Amino acid sequence: MIIISPSVLAADFSKLGDEVKKVQNAGAQYIHLDVMDGVFVPNISFGPPVISSLRKVTDIIFDVHLMIIEPERYIKDYVDAGADIITFHYESCKDPEAVIDLIRSYGVKASMSIKPATPPEAVYPLISKLDMVLVMTVEPGFGGQKLIPETIDKVRSIRRYADKNGLQIDIEVDGGITPENSGNAISAGANVIVAGSAVFRSENPAKAISDIINTK
Numbered sequence: 001m002i003i004i005s006p007s008v009l010a011a012d013f014s015k016l017g018d019e020v021k022k023v024q025n026a027g028a029q030y031i032h033l034d035v036m037d038g039v040f041v042p043n044i045s046f047g048p049p050v051i052s053s054l055r056k057v058t059d060i061i062f063d064v065h066l067m068i069i070e071p072e073r074y075i076k077d078y079v080d081a082g083a084d085i086i087t088f089h090y091e092s093c094k095d096p097e098a099v100i101d102l103i104r105s106y107g108v109k110a111s112m113s114i115k116p117a118t119p120p121e122a123v124y125p126l127i128s129k130l131d132m133v134l135v136m137t138v139e140p141g142f143g144g145q146k147l148i149p150e151t152i153d154k155v156r157s158i159r160r161y162a163d164k165n166g167l168q169i170d171i172e173v174d175g176g177i178t179p180e181n182s183g184n185a186i187s188a189g190a191n192v193i194v195a196g197s198a199v200f201r202s203e204n205p206a207k208a209i210s211d212i213i214n215t216k
């Protein structure tokens with residue numbers, strides 16, 4: 001099954017609760033919450049208070065993407081805010097395994113992301129401990145960018161490695177996904193698809209979601 005996780009970065013922040021309900025009614029199973037600290041990425045978004053406010057108005061799965069340095073400092077805050085899945089960046093910390101253990105210690109799903117320049121091999125030593133791998137298909141920091149085609153090969157490599165080792169793992173792609181390119185990502189092995197602009201900026205989010213899933 002393909003899961004769609006619309007990124008709220010492309011939503012209208014003045015009515016975030018309604019925006020989340022809108023995409024949930026349109027068929028989204030997750031909501032993707034992009035947390036940026038202005039250090040790991042050159043942009044700042046929002047933190048735990050926004051997420052815990054949203055938690056009060058929806059039961060959708062919170063797919064929290066931390067683009068922050070030393071994520072271990074804040075994992076508990078995001079768990080308390082209502083995260084169901086926490087993704088941190090391989091490039092953002094000294095000891096990724098310890099971050100995975102910390103996330104799992106709270107009973108939350110652990111996911112690790114790699115930036116476009118990080119090779120898929122970085123994930124392999126840790127993959128058996130992960131619930132999900134997020135392959136960035138753009139440079140993290142901003143919504144509305146164009147997908148970097150070479151990143152899809154990394155999805156294929158990671159899916160192949162997981163299959164070869166009998167590991168069931170979710171692979172999420174994030175950045176520049178549209179109904180035109182989602183098919184490539186899905187056939188490479190991605191099963192969780194982030195889409196910000198393509199869903200929130202659409203006149204018809206339900207159609208956008210079904211077009212992303214049911215690619216030609």
Ligand code: DX5
Nearest residue numbers: 140141143144175176196197
């Ligand atoms: C980029 C974020 C993405 C982004 C996706 O740093 O991690 O989640 O908001 O937005 P679109 O789909 O518009 O590229």
Ligand code: ZN
Nearest residue numbers: 032034065174
């Ligand atoms: Zn993201």
